[in-house]
Amino acid sequence: MFAFFMSSGLFLGWSLGANDASNVFGTAVGSKMIHFRTAAVWCSIFVILGAVISGAGASHTLGKLGSVNAIAGAFIVAFAAAASVYLMTKARYPVSTSQAIVGAIIGWNLFTGSPTDYNSLTKIVTTWGVCPIIAAVIAIVIYKLVVFFIYTFKPDIFSQDILTRYGLLVVGAFGSYSLGANNIANVMGVFVPVSPFSDISFYGWFTLSSAQQLFFIGAMAIAVGVFTYSKRVMATVGEGIFRLSPVAAFAVVSAHSLVLFLFASQGLQNLMIQLSLPPIPLVPVSSSQAIVGAVVGIGLLKGGRGIRWRTLGGIASSWAVSPVIASILSFIALFFLQNVFEQEVYRPIKYELTPDAVEQIQTAKISLCGLEHLFDKEFADARRLNTVLSNQKRLADQDRNFILSSTAIDKLEFSADRIDPVKNELITEKFLSPLQESESRVFNHKWQFEEALAKRSGNWRQ
Amino acid sequence: MDFRILKRKLEIGKRIDDFLDNVSESGLLFKLGVDSYLKGNVESFEKKLEDITHTENQGDSLRRSLEEQLYVQTLIPESIGDVLELLENMDTLLDCFKGAMWRFEIEYPTIPPEMHRDFMELVACVVDSVEAMVRSARAFFKNMDAVSDHMHKVSYWEKQSDKISTRLQRNIFRHNDLQLSHKLQLRDFAIHVDQIADQAEDVADKLSIYVIKRSL
Numbered sequence: 001m002f003a004f005f006m007s008s009g010l011f012l013g014w015s016l017g018a019n020d021a022s023n024v025f026g027t028a029v030g031s032k033m034i035h036f037r038t039a040a041v042w043c044s045i046f047v048i049l050g051a052v053i054s055g056a057g058a059s060h061t062l063g064k065l066g067s068v069n070a071i072a073g074a075f076i077v078a079f080a081a082a083a084s085v086y087l088m089t090k091a092r093y094p095v096s097t098s099q100a101i102v103g104a105i106i107g108w109n110l111f112t113g114s115p116t117d118y119n120s121l122t123k124i125v126t127t128w129g130v131c132p133i134i135a136a137v138i139a140i141v142i143y144k145l146v147v148f149f150i151y152t153f154k155p156d157i158f159s160q161d162i163l164t165r166y167g168l169l170v171v172g173a174f175g176s177y178s179l180g181a182n183n184i185a186n187v188m189g190v191f192v193p194v195s196p197f198s199d200i201s202f203y204g205w206f207t208l209s210s211a212q213q214l215f216f217i218g219a220m221a222i223a224v225g226v227f228t229y230s231k232r233v234m235a236t237v238g239e240g241i242f243r244l245s246p247v248a249a250f251a252v253v254s255a256h257s258l259v260l261f262l263f264a265s266q267g268l269q270n271l272m273i274q275l276s277l278p279p280i281p282l283v284p285v286s287s288s289q290a291i292v293g294a295v296v297g298i299g300l301l302k303g304g305r306g307i308r309w310r311t312l313g314g315i316a317s318s319w320a321v322s323p324v325i326a327s328i329l330s331f332i333a334l335f336f337l338q339n340v341f342e343q344e345v346y347r348p349i350k351y352e353l354t355p356d357a358v359e360q361i362q363t364a365k366i367s368l369c370g371l372e373h374l375f376d377k378e379f380a381d382a383r384r385l386n387t388v389l390s391n392q393k394r395l396a397d398q399d400r401n402f403i404l405s406s407t408a409i410d411k412l413e414f415s416a417d418r419i420d421p422v423k424n425e426l427i428t429e430k431f432l433s434p435l436q437e438s439e440s441r442v443f444n445h446k447w448q449f450e451e452a453l454a455k456r457s458g459n460w461r462q
Numbered sequence: 463m464d465f466r467i468l469k470r471k472l473e474i475g476k477r478i479d480d481f482l483d484n485v486s487e488s489g490l491l492f493k494l495g496v497d498s499y500l501k502g503n504v505e506s507f508e509k510k511l512e513d514i515t516h517t518e519n520q521g522d523s524l525r526r527s528l529e530e531q532l533y534v535q536t537l538i539p540e541s542i543g544d545v546l547e548l549l550e551n552m553d554t555l556l557d558c559f560k561g562a563m564w565r566f567e568i569e570y571p572t573i574p575p576e577m578h579r580d581f582m583e584l585v586a587c588v589v590d591s592v593e594a595m596v597r598s599a600r601a602f603f604k605n606m607d608a609v610s611d612h613m614h615k616v617s618y619w620e621k622q623s624d625k626i627s628t629r630l631q632r633n634i635f636r637h638n639d640l641q642l643s644h645k646l647q648l649r650d651f652a653i654h655v656d657q658i659a660d661q662a663e664d665v666a667d668k669l670s671i672y673v674i675k676r677s678l
Contacts, residue, residue: 031539031540032536032539032540033539146678147678150678151607151678154605154606154607156475156603156604156605157538157541157602157603157604157606157676158474158475158537158538158603161537161538245540245676245678246539246540247678
């Protein structure tokens with residue numbers, strides 16, 4: 001059954017390969033510097049490596065936006081995203097799986113009455129707005145540097161041709177790696193909590209976690225997408241917006257790869273934190289937006305006359321339309337799956353201002369004054385509680401989210417016999433041993449369970 | 463794509479050099495051939511004619527193989543059309559030299575001795591304009607910045623050729639001892655030779671566009 005539900009994730013992976021991955025080598029193939037077959041092979045290898053090695057970074061932000069808590073729901077979310085990307089790809093518009101999956105998750109939130117974390121949503125949408133601008137600036141800087149290099153070292157026409165070819169191949173490989181690292185969360189992120197795989201150790205050299213195995217399968221689907229359907233979109237990216245010279249193509253692909261890397265690298269984020277600089281949010285950004293931003297940057301540097309604004313307008317409007325389509329598709333498909341096929345598309349979560357939750361909220365210095373009549377009252381979903389809260393008290397978004405997360409009823413049961421089946425499969429011994437001595441207990445809220453775990457052992461606190 | 467492409471690059475660069483050497487060499491052979499003709503050294507003239515025909519054949523086969531290599535290996539895809547056109551045009555200059563030499567051989571015009579100096583001067587200017595064009599083409603492949611340094615010389619030599627050709631035609635028609643048919647034949651020769659410089663200037667104009675297209 002898991003394999004069936006995961007098929008929509010593979011469909012989404014295929015769409016990503018057909019659409020987003022073509023951005024990486026589109027300019028190189030469009031300007032005939034690299035053969036499509038060479039591009040497809042390199043792209044597939046590095047997407048797989050990026051996904052498996054560094055895929056975890058951006059999935060966290062996506063998880064915060066809305067936690068799809070039933071496998072059938074995850075299936076529909078991935079399916080709605082994939083279908084909208086497929087429709088856009090069919091229309092030859094380089095849309096983004098990131099946008100589609102965010103739209104689909106919001107559709108799930110709307111259908112299930114789950115809260116949408118507007119902080120995460122704002123962070124993601126702002127990044128989408130900023131991403132093309134950053135890509136344009138980086139592309140201009142790289143282009144200027146390359147031109148300086150050419151004027152200084154004066155390579156002959158054939159040397160320049162060969163250097164550009166190898167350069168395109170190297171930055172394309174880097175771009176594919178970054179794409180795998182940044183976007184695999186879109187494809188497989190929703191399936192990670194329900195993964196049936198267990199860790200595989202390769203003679204103690206390295207271990208492939210269950211998430212990494214999922215990411216590997218997703219990346220294979222991306223590779224299939226690259227080989228089977230990306231050629232057409234490559235032509236749009238390579239020639240549609242602005243006819244690029246190979247040197248400009250190099251600058252564009254480099255800028256795109258750097259932008260994706262910036263928003264996917266945990267190492268870079270840690271470095272920024274260590275240097276007391278504002279950390280870069282790890283968000284699944286759109287490779288299409290990065291590439292289009294970079295192409296427009298080069299076009300503007302050349303005076304802007306060669307830019308085909310009509311094509312660009314079409315692409316930009318497809319960016320606005322694709323999350324909406326994904327969200328509507330997701331909503332409608334969830335309705336059908338739940339009511340026609342009678343599948344559980346979400347696990348209902350009730351909300352209640354229990355004494356524990358009230359204490360937790362007050363500890364966080366959020367005033368519940370005027371809401372006393374809501375104590376111990378049960379709400380069927382987050383939307384209802386949210387409506388009541390909005391009607392009765394002015395609350396900051398952050399405080400409202402805190403109240404919602406504190407009052408969610410999860411009913412987590414902890415006992416030794418529940419631990420046994422997961423022993424040595426999903427949780428390693430160093431995490432398990434402190435728990436085995438604990439007595440059985442039921443927790444009303446997830447945060448209570450987390451606190452209890454943290455109290456038990458330092459390993460869980462990390 | 464692998465490292466064989468580096469070897470191919472060195473190969474194609476050398477072949478383009480060889481082809482441009484052929485064009486340059488044909489100019490020198492033309493100059494020496496006309497000199498031999500004017501001095502009445504028929505044997506030497508015929509040897510030069512043979513040499514220039516051989517050079518032209520070599521140039522043709524080099525150009526064909528270069529075009530094939532550029533197409534098959536999709537080298538410099540963004541400029542391939544321009545490069546092929548440049549090679550064709552340079553080959554036309556080579557053909558023009560050979561054509562002019564054959565015309566001497568076919569018509570055997572009698573050139574009055576007082577016009578020998580003007581004819582030699584005209585040939586020298588035409589050969590210089592083509593030589594400047596060859597240098598511009600080499601610079602296009604090796605160092606784009608240097609193209610303009612050579613290109614303005616093409617125009618300079620073309621203007622000089624025009625001046626000499628006009629002077630020569632005037633002298634031909636003011637020569638009282640020649641019949642009109644003889645005058646017309648000599649005029650055609652002067653125009654034919656001068657047109658090689660015009661052709662070189664046309665190629666230079668096109669080259670300047672190719673340079674703009676490749677500018678970063």
